[in-house]
Amino acid sequence: MSRKIPEEWLTLGLESSCDETSAAVLRGGREVLSNVISTQIPVHQKFGGVVPEIASRHHIVNIMPVIDEALRQAEVRLKDIDQVAVTYGPGLVGALLVGVAAAKGLAFSLGVPLIGVNHLEGHIFANFLSDKELEPPFMALVVSGGHTALVHVKDYDRFTLLGQTRDDAAGEAFDKIARVMGLPYPGGPRIDALAREGNPLAIDFPRALDEKGNYEFSFSGLKSAVLNYINSEKMKGHELAKADIAASFQHSVIEVLVTKAVEAAKAAGCGRLVLAGGVAANSGLEARLREAAQAAGLRFSYPSRLLCTDNAAMIACRGYYQALSGEYSDFYLNAVPGLGLSSRVPDDHEPEEG
Amino acid sequence: MFTCKTKSPAETLQLAQLVGKHIHEGTVLALVGDLGAGKTLFVQGLARTLGVEGEVTSPTFSLMNIYDGICRLYHFDLYRLETEAELENIGFYEYTDEPDGIVLIEWADKFPEALPEEYLRIDIERNGDEADADERVFTFSGVGEDNEEFVKELEKLVYLGH
Amino acid sequence: MSILAIDTATQVSSVAIAQAGRLQAEITLQARLTHSETLMPHIQQVLDMADTKAADLEGIAISIGPGSFTGLRIGLATAKAMCYALDKPLVTVSTLAALACHLPLPGICLLPLIDAQKGNAYYARYHWENGGLVAEDEVSVGAMADIVAGCAAEKRPVILLGDVTQRRIAGCMELPDNVTIAPAHELMPRAACVAMLGLRELAQGHTANVMDAAPIYIRRSEAEVLWEKRHPESVSTQEAHAVLVPTEGKS
Structure with a gap:
């Protein structure tokens, strides 16, 4: 292992869980030297050849160019890298496998440690890069395409999962409702846009798991309620008030997320609420959460637009802190497409209660 | 083929449990039903019965989840896929051709020609009436001799139980 | 001067270290869809068995397809990353041609x-x-x-x-x-065959571009x-x- 102090460690992060192939170089835990994302930089053009139409999905072709570009932009040589952090889940298995295999190849060849990172934890840690002064503890609301969860981040290596999706994640519910309403993909932003023109209180959709102290999320009930409403309107021959449906649906989702997040933060005695995940880009959610946090006397953080999306810098950041706690992976590391969040305790402490 | 009804999510889980206790390794199970019909719920019940301890959630985003129980379970959701190329890209055929475990496919009707030669099909329909919103109608049918046999076996078990 | 050869195109997983005219070590087994877990450990093992360091390899030969999309990606991503890190050439070998070597x-x-x-x-x-x-x-x-x-x-x-x-x-x-x-x-794919053909390709200077090599998918x-x-x-x-x-x- 390197003789450098942790603040000087150079972590190479790799992220290929979904559509983007990304590589990043991080110095210490917070200094982003580069953060290269395949769809934003025409890396495939750099090396000639015909550009395939869905290039952004061809991780196997993008992976080396993004790594090369990340090193070049960071002005760092591969042999100066101290460790390799890679997303091993959740995500699309075929995509994850490319990143994991490449990470192993690099780590083994360089003789440096490999660190498997949970993409969702990466989203939480993206906040540490957006706000260099941010320190735990805080309450994190994680809202990504496939996951919705509340995590009490007590320390860099100690979290308590308060609740997560039991069935449909918020992002999925948005996509499915959008489809039923005939809106094109991607559904989330379309509903967001439509919702601005509608009345959020027009229709009163139920909120599942409303009991106090229950931090689990279940949107399939809400999804069913909206579908039932749409079906019944169609059967009655009514024209769908799409903007109102979108606004009311979004309002219900946001209210559940915001209410639980603020309640959880107060119950845990946290002074700060943090938003994480790709859906964090939903304007309604971010605004409402900020408002509610303020009203409750909580400070509020969320990552910059770039850092909300899938990117390797957040993976490198999470990897760095895992390395500080000695949490490394071996070369049997496998991709886990359905990986979720779970509570974590550092090994040398007593087991967490509750 | 046969049909049976469940009146609540709890009953659906019981039905899934029954199927889970008797399903054979190597089976491909095709689940067909609209949004909210209960495909994922059914899979959750089935997976638990097959010894899967971790979370079993909708693979709408990941397209395929893999769980380890008494055998491997491959849980697909074809909802987001648009083209055959995408299906091939995720190795769908490699997992469904002579599976080394059990394969569960939600929205299987999206690519009917992609299904293997033999599979077990479960159609889930809701009752149109608002009063019986929780009721579901399950139709089991088997494609291929082994699956047809299994469906007959299942029919007996279901009617014995009720 | 040895090369590392890899074949993960099918259910069979195989890695070998070979020189022209001499197969030094090989690990071949039927590993159903677990290339992602076992490939790197097998590579470590076969290098140890051949008493060779990765840094001393002359190049890496990879079975490029056709075959399982998943298997091919795992093998190629590993090979590319290793070549890039070790600064060694990559050669690609048709999976079918390697079989015909038997x-x-x-x-x-x-x-x-x-x-x-x-x-x-x-x-x-x-x-x-x-x-x-x-x-x-x-x-x-x-x-x-x-x-x-x-x-x-x-x-x-x-x-x-x-x-x-x-x-x-x-x-x-x-x-x-x-x-x-x-x-x-x-009849099983073997990295030894990939190595044989790979060594010939290397000797003729037919190397692949680490930056954009892709599997043969049909x-x-x-x-x-x-x-x-x-x-x-x-x-x-x-x-x-x-x-x-x-x-x-x-x-």
Whole structure:
């Protein structure tokens, strides 16, 4: 292992869980030297050849160019890298496998440690890069395409999962409702846009798991309620008030997320609420959460637009802190497409209660 | 083929449990039903019965989840896929051709020609009436001799139980 | 000067360390869809077995397809990353050609097959001439039953290779008189073969571009287009996803 102090460690992060192939170089835990994302930089053009139409999905072709570009932009040589952090889940298995295999190849060849990172934890840690002064503890609301969860981040290596999706994640519910309403993909932003023109209180959709102290999320009930409403309107021959449906649906989702997040933060005695995940880009959610946090006397953080999306810098950041706690992976590391969040305790402490 | 009804999510889980206790390794199970019909719920019940301890959630985003129980379970959701190329890209055929475990496919009707030669099909329909919103109608049918046999076996078990 | 060779194109996982004229060490096993877990540990192991350091390798040879999309990606991503980090050349070897290496005997037709699911296989014909491997046609996709039946028109012995032959052909269909399936220990893909062909490629300077090398995938739809191009007389009016049916006697 390197003789450098942790603040000087150079972590190479790799992220290929979904559509983007990304590589990043991080110095210490917070200094982003580069953060290269395949769809934003025409890396495939750099090396000639015909550009395939869905290039952004061809991780196997993008992976080396993004790594090369990340090193070049960071002005760092591969042999100066101290460790390799890679997303091993959740995500699309075929995509994850490319990143994991490449990470192993690099780590083994360089003789440096490999660190498997949970993409969702990466989203939480993206906040540490957006706000260099941010320190735990805080309450994190994680809202990504496939996951919705509340995590009490007590320390860099100690979290308590308060609740997560039991069935449909918020992002999925948005996509499915959008489809039923005939809106094109991607559904989330379309509903967001439509919702601005509608009345959020027009229709009163139920909120599942409303009991106090229950931090689990279940949107399939809400999804069913909206579908039932749409079906019944169609059967009655009514024209769908799409903007109102979108606004009311979004309002219900946001209210559940915001209410639980603020309640959880107060119950845990946290002074700060943090938003994480790709859906964090939903304007309604971010605004409402900020408002509610303020009203409750909580400070509020969320990552910059770039850092909300899938990117390797957040993976490198999470990897760095895992390395500080000695949490490394071996070369049997496998991709886990359905990986979720779970509570974590550092090994040398007593087991967490509750 | 046969049909049976469940009146609540709890009953659906019981039905899934029954199927889970008797399903054979190597089976491909095709689940067909609209949004909210209960495909994922059914899979959750089935997976638990097959010894899967971790979370079993909708693979709408990941397209395929893999769980380890008494055998491997491959849980697909074809909802987001648009083209055959995408299906091939995720190795769908490699997992469904002579599976080394059990394969569960939600929205299987999206690519009917992609299904293997033999599979077990479960159609889930809701009752149109608002009063019986929780009721579901399950139709089991088997494609291929082994699956047809299994469906007959299942029919007996279901009617014995009720 | 040794190379590392990798084959993860099928259910068989294989890695080898070899020099020209000498196979130093090899690990070959049937590992159902777990290449992602075992490949790197196997590479470490085989290097240890051959008492070779990764930094001392002359290059890396990878079996490039056709085959399992997942398996091919894992192997290629690993090979590319290693070549990039070690600054060594990468050479790619056709998975079918590597299979044809098993039996370098003149006068016979070697017909390796790789599972393309639904009773289909990727295949191509090869023979050995003057110590060199000759590919007779490009990779195609076809129904295994038809591929086998089509061999009857060959005027020479035909040997079928590939692990899929054990599962889908042996005991499942009648073989024409001139056709045999290679014995069990010869029909599996082996990194030793990838190494042999890889060393030749390296010696000739045929290296791949680490930055954009991609596996050979032949998608169903592409395969159909390829097929129709080569056989304009037999274009059917069936739907795009129909199984390809080669006419007898033609490759």
